[in-house]
Amino acid sequence: xxxxxxxxxxxxxxxxxxxxxxxxxxxxxxxxxxxxxxxxxxxxxxxxxxxxxxxxxxxxxxxxxxxxxxxxxxxxxxxxxxxxxxxxxxxxxxxxxxxxxxxxxxxxxxxxxxxxxxxxxxxxxxxxxxxxxxxxxxxxxxxxxxxxxxxxxxxxxxxxxxxxxxxxxxxxxxxxxx
Amino acid sequence: xxxxxxxxxxxxxxxxxxxxxxxxxxxxxxxxxxxxxxxxxxxxxxxxxxxxxxxxxxxxxxxxxxxxxxxxxxxxxxxxxxxxxxxxxxxxxxxxxxxxxxxxxxxxxxxxxxxxxxxxxxxxxxxxxxxxxxxxxxxxxxxxxxxxxxxxxxxxxxxxxxxxxxxxxxxxxxxxxxxxxxxxxxxxxxxxxxxxxxxxxxxxxxxxxxxxxxxxxxxxxxxxxxxxxxxxxxxxxxxxxxxxxxxxxxxxxxxxxxxxxxxxxxxxxxxxxxxxxxxxxxxxxxxxxxxxxxxxxxxxxxxxxxxxxxxxxxxxxxxxxxxxxxxxxxxxxxxxxxxxxxxxxxxxxxxxxxxxxxxxxxxxxxxxxxxxxxxxxxxxxxxxxxxxxxxxxxxxxxxxxxxxxxxxxxxxxxxxxxxxxxxxxxxxxxxxxxxxxxxxxxx
Numbered sequence: 001x002x003x004x005x006x007x008x009x010x011x012x013x014x015x016x017x018x019x020x021x022x023x024x025x026x027x028x029x030x031x032x033x034x035x036x037x038x039x040x041x042x043x044x045x046x047x048x049x050x051x052x053x054x055x056x057x058x059x060x061x062x063x064x065x066x067x068x069x070x071x072x073x074x075x076x077x078x079x080x081x082x083x084x085x086x087x088x089x090x091x092x093x094x095x096x097x098x099x100x101x102x103x104x105x106x107x108x109x110x111x112x113x114x115x116x117x118x119x120x121x122x123x124x125x126x127x128x129x130x131x132x133x134x135x136x137x138x139x140x141x142x143x144x145x146x147x148x149x150x151x152x153x154x155x156x157x158x159x160x161x162x163x164x165x166x167x168x169x170x171x172x173x174x175x176x177x178x
Numbered sequence: 179x180x181x182x183x184x185x186x187x188x189x190x191x192x193x194x195x196x197x198x199x200x201x202x203x204x205x206x207x208x209x210x211x212x213x214x215x216x217x218x219x220x221x222x223x224x225x226x227x228x229x230x231x232x233x234x235x236x237x238x239x240x241x242x243x244x245x246x247x248x249x250x251x252x253x254x255x256x257x258x259x260x261x262x263x264x265x266x267x268x269x270x271x272x273x274x275x276x277x278x279x280x281x282x283x284x285x286x287x288x289x290x291x292x293x294x295x296x297x298x299x300x301x302x303x304x305x306x307x308x309x310x311x312x313x314x315x316x317x318x319x320x321x322x323x324x325x326x327x328x329x330x331x332x333x334x335x336x337x338x339x340x341x342x343x344x345x346x347x348x349x350x351x352x353x354x355x356x357x358x359x360x361x362x363x364x365x366x367x368x369x370x371x372x373x374x375x376x377x378x379x380x381x382x383x384x385x386x387x388x389x390x391x392x393x394x395x396x397x398x399x400x401x402x403x404x405x406x407x408x409x410x411x412x413x414x415x416x417x418x419x420x421x422x423x424x425x426x427x428x429x430x431x432x433x434x435x436x437x438x439x440x441x442x443x444x445x446x447x448x449x450x451x452x453x454x455x456x457x458x459x460x461x462x463x464x465x466x467x468x469x470x471x472x473x474x475x476x477x478x479x480x481x482x483x484x485x486x487x488x489x490x491x492x493x494x495x496x497x498x499x500x501x502x503x504x505x506x507x508x509x510x511x512x513x514x515x516x517x518x519x520x521x522x523x524x525x526x527x528x529x530x531x532x533x534x535x536x537x538x539x540x541x542x543x544x545x546x547x548x549x550x551x552x553x554x555x556x557x558x559x560x561x562x563x564x565x566x567x568x569x570x571x572x573x574x575x576x577x578x579x580x581x582x583x584x585x586x587x588x589x590x591x592x593x594x595x596x597x598x599x600x601x602x603x604x605x606x607x608x609x610x611x612x613x614x615x616x617x618x619x620x621x
Contacts, residue, residue: 011532020201025194049210
């Protein structure tokens, strides 16, 4: 792709290729749908590229990329407020996966889907991406102390949700209530 | 920070690691161009509204003053295309590269004309049709070119010439010089990309030839994975190249017989010449193409061990070295375009990062290798993004792309008179062009 990017710091292509996997997987875990995650990630990078002249001068272009993804996922969550919770269950969260991995994926993503948006992102940024609460605060544009509060609440909710759902899921449909 | 819950962390990683995702730079570029276009249209709409309000107010005031002599009407061009500053192209049909939109320029056109959906591929030898590819993104995220379509430029009727099977994607294509046959590449994935991501490798990628009259197709799987294929001028053979471990070959499309034109890594004479020039060792010969008369073959020799990225080489039809061009230290945009007379080759040269700013002409009648256009040096200098000869060979179209991301990447078309003294003509083509702004210039 010669010629497309003015350069002083890293090129957009470098940042895209370096960050694509991180971003798309984080978005996938937050919104729970493979196709939407890919679509949203590509949109996020397109926006970053459109503003690349400004972004490349930033101290942390990666934080900006994540912030755009967070904002887009929030819009996505608003649009899919109802279907976002039903579709992953109906469609198995998008793409095919090994059969033995499906149960884990449903558990964790269903549990995540019950969390408020910011708690979800706080958990993903800190526990999946390995960001500190200070780094996550710059992505989410909230105070680090607030990140820590969201994170603690998210972890507690996840623990509770998983402890409630695991026995019945492992027992299989025959033991499900109803 | 609260202490981490290792169980949740591990399960998050497990869930995140399940699906396969592939980066797709072309798709991001397309989205960015659409985004830029939407923003500019918004800005244009606001500007037009403001202008209309201002003009309306002025007209109202003039009428009230009894001095309204009329305000000249204005017709705006589509937002994506700036009006021409010259008089259009001098001859033929120039097919332009816009994402999923076919645009052509013909003499007298002040702006590109939209002729249908698809990616531009070629102009028919008669100049009455254009060839386009049509694709779609599968649920797995893989982009698949599913059909090659012929569009009649008068009626805009579309005819599907080739359709891909579910596991296939069609590649570059071109008409034979008499327009009776169509050459195209077809890649076959190891899985159906609609259901399972096939991964980075293809199972096969081979050239196929469609006979337009009979509809018969012949493919050449025996050539292995082929990266590029082009017609010989007589339409009897193809010149094909693949990975550097494979030779450049010429294949008879009727008998399937093939001969090695360049062995892997080049002949001893080629290696010696490239080495003696200090460019290193050739490892691959990219995009070999016959000259318009078939007398010469051009290719870019990718080199290692020296300062260059690749070097243009010109061979005779037996594979003997005729000339070396100027080395490039950056991947170029114009791989080598032969003039219709078959003795002049234009190509680009660049410096990293991405500064492909020099268009050069290698004239085999005089052995002169000279600069045609230089757009400057450094990361801000505009890039030479494409070059195509006119059908008569008198004119050369050059696409020059600015590198100002604040306004997108505007492309200017410059038409050079290569035989006369006409001053260059210029036309702004907008910021939405694909990475190949000039696709083909037919009659």
